Amino acid sequence: MTGNTHIIGGLAASLAFAQVSNYDPVLLVGAGVVGAIIPDICHGGSKIGRKFKVLSKVINTLFGHRSFTHSLLFLVLMAFLLNGFINNDSIILGFLVGMASHYILDMATKNGIKLLYPLKITVRFPVTTRTGGTVEYVVFAALSVLTVYFGYGVFGKYI
Template identity: 70%
Template sequence: MTGKTHIIGGITASLAFAQITNYEPVLLVGAGVLGAVIPDICHGGSKIGRSLPVLSKIINGLFGHRTFTHSLLFLALIAWLLSKFMPVEAISAGLLVGMISHIVLDMATKRGVKFFFPFKWTVRFPITATTGGASESLVFALLSLLTVYFGYGVLFAL
């Protein structure tokens, strides 16, 4: 998936999560957007990879793309670090929700992810989308509609 699809996925997931929690929606969604791009730190051409090129190159050299940073192990490590060093729960939750949305969206591509890293098993859905293709445009459109729906729910729950 492209960066814009990951970002809208992070927004959608964060707004949906905001409806079932008491976290501040603005913090949750802001962190969700950041979380939605973090797993692609392993790809130098990604939005975050271009922002942090040295870190991106190191991580890619160590692990490759869609392996460690797209895994359950990475999610657990980040969750643990956030529990120790992030005093604002809404930000921690948003980051994790955004990261999970990113990984789930990449599971919907032909390449899938190495979700159980360090095992080399590829996890992907039976129906996949082509990155940058018409099927991704459809995913983006559906996520946009869901963003409006969940955003409406959050707005009127305040």
């Protein structure tokens, strides 16, 4: 999926989580958007890869694309690191929800992800799409509608 689809996916997922939890929705959603782009640090052409070129190149050289940074191992490692350095559950959970949304969206692509890294098993949904294709735009539109819906559920009381 493209960066914009990951961002709207992280936004929708973190808003949905905010609606059913008692965490600070502003922090949760902000962290969810950041978490949604972090796994693509392994790709130099991604939004985050272009911001951190050297780190992106090193990670890509060591692991390749859609392997370590798209795995449960990386998710657990990030959870431990975030818990060690950040003293706010809203930020930590938002970040992890955003990362999980990224994984789910990339499992809907033909290339899938190495969710069980270091095992070389590719995980993808039975029905997949091409990154940047028409189906992705439909997914983006659906996620946009869900973002409005969940956003109203979380922040509607302030309107």
